[in-house]
Amino acid sequence: MPRAIVCLLDSVGIGGAPDAAAYGDEGANTLGHIAEWASEGKADLEGLRAGPLNVPNMDALGLGAAVKLSNGTVPPNLSDTPKGGRFGVGREVSKGKDTPSGHWEIAGVPVPFEWGYFPQTEPTFPPELVAEFLKRTGLPGILGDKHASGTTVIAELGEEHIRTGMPICYTSIDSVFQIAAHESHFGLDRLYEICRVAFELTEPLKIGRVIARPFIGETPDTFKRTGNRRDFAISPPEPTLLDRNAAAGHQVFAIGKISDIYAGSGVTHKLKGTGIPQLFDKTLDAMEMAADRAFIMTNFVDFDSEYGHRRDVPGYAAALELFDRRLPEIIAALRHDDLLVLTADHGNDPTWPGTDHTREQVPILVFSPALPAGEIGIRPSFADIGESIAAWLGLPPGRHGKSFL
Template sequence: MIDRVIWIVLDSVGMGELPDAEKYGDVGSNTIGNISKALGGLKLPNMEKLGLGNIDGMQGVNKIESPLGCYARLAEMSNGKDTTTGHWEMGGIYSEKPFPTYPNGFPKEVVDAFESAIERKMIGNKPASGTAIIEELGEEHIKTGKPIVYTSADSVFQIAAHEEVIPLEELYNMCQIARNILQGEHAVARVIARPFVGELGNFTRTPNRRDFSLTPPYNTVLDNLKNNNLNVMAVGKIEDIFCGQGITEAIHTKDNMDGVDQTLNYMKQNKKGIIFTNLVDFDMKWGHRNNVKDYGRGLEEFDARLPEILDAMQESDVLFINADHGCDPTRPGTDHTREYVPFLAYGKTLKADVNLGTRKTFSDIGQTTAEILSVEPIRYGESFLEEITK
């Protein structure tokens, strides 16, 4: 019997372009494969033992004989390639219409409403790299107190502010105001607080980021678990992505390794339900910044910690590892990439070396989780529980 799912999302770790990648300008994207090629290989022995290199279409990772886990390639059914769309689909939500994006900045009606509500002007209002825009506008922000508002190719309204100029609680309040404004046709997927510290030429973003997502339009597997008195323990930005919906307890993290530590802490508690973890550094620190070297190092650092997670697992645990989209750091630009994502499953009650092929939707994970823990099925996805259990 399985009574706990440890579900870890390696944010942006894609594995090759989806058939519709041309629509998104992402032909040739392959986050894992292109990083491995650029670095002359990746050392991921522990994920390889679970079957990472055996996944259909996987490039840049070693294929082995008789892997210990079950493995698959997952396609995204929803239209989009952002964090919210990917995570919501895992939980059972199909997003037919992509969230709005603003390549020319936000329109006057949004700007006017936001400035009126916060009672101060803003600066920026254009697509930009988060690190670049604080270098460009940080000095003006410090002198004037005007928040820096910017977006990207993703559906985001981001507010950057120096923590000594606009304190965190005030920044978070600004984000909530923006979230309340950005509804209807301007319902961006996420409003993001981007605090930073330091002086001109040496500005540094802090770990105090916070995401203000839209509320999911209907119940996900998380709600079904919570409604059946099971624990939904969120690590990292999971709570923000689901706007707190379906979460029983949560902890935010400073970086990937803190995310692993907090996952291990929850594992020690032996509560029934799921531990749902997002490791965001792959995306935020390395993918969006085209930092191939550190992205590869980050993958190897996670792989090196995987044995700790496996050793901490109980007989009744299963481990799921997957991604939510791609963010190929070798590609031009700094946007997410429309890719397949890898999936690995491991547990004492699961079969070894099961190739689940290419799945049609991320929702298959949520549907399988619902069946494992005997709660109501979600709207989309097909459970693969029968295929992987002994």
């Protein structure tokens, strides 16, 4: 009986979004620009890697061909001639370029409303929101109150946070309220509790997520975020693929931050992991445990959080190559009628100005030993991915999207 596995390469966009200009992202191309950078032999001061981008396993499934389909250009050292599987391009119809929008649409539910955002001012949060947050939590105040990079703001304010007990609150261009606090000095459970309060206060503003960002260390040089991040997210507006498969009595494995993104809805098994190697291991563990008609979804967040937002081009290239080296392990573990899908939720071009997501189309790479190779074209909605998986698992069609299988 069939199973389906989705490896979501968080932020690995491939350019070409027809509405990119409306977001200031016309010309952004995460995968293409990384490959161009690598082919030019620019200096990698950290010694992470060298030479052209080397991702032969994804390329064999159609990665280079998908980029060409998206924007007309084959990236350096990639090919437009896949060796197996089906390839295509996903085009998002949801507004914005946030994580929940892309994920929900991939699971068959485009976002029907506009997200709320905080202004790019300092302070950024409404005074009445901060006042109520402090009243309900008993905190002496907050630090930050601005748009910021998470690692930068922790280095800047971490010592003051430890000294005063005030959490570091910040946001970005995404629909998000983030709270950083020290795991031991402030306490992990306490951080989660104040994030629950913040979520109750921001939900009416249509802020998509409140994110707990715990860290450790004692000085700016030693501060480090931990894997105990937790997202408090608005629930999808209707049942997603996860809900539909769970309601049919089948397993749903949510790996990495997947459960947080879907507010736990439809998840029967939650597996946490930090870093690409551990997330790969957890995916392989899930494949061993998964019964017939199970759905497994893993978010490989490091592409986005560690390299895209930090505009770390060599780090991003090295992460893509690491993922590619381990991809054969998942392919080898597939049953004859398993379906593997590689895709992304948005872009985050590390060569682009700023530190935020970029509006891009995404690759759709589909492989099964039981599936003939071919092209699926440019899909008008990410929801086509969810409906294709639903069809593979024998679920009734949903309201959005159309299967390409």
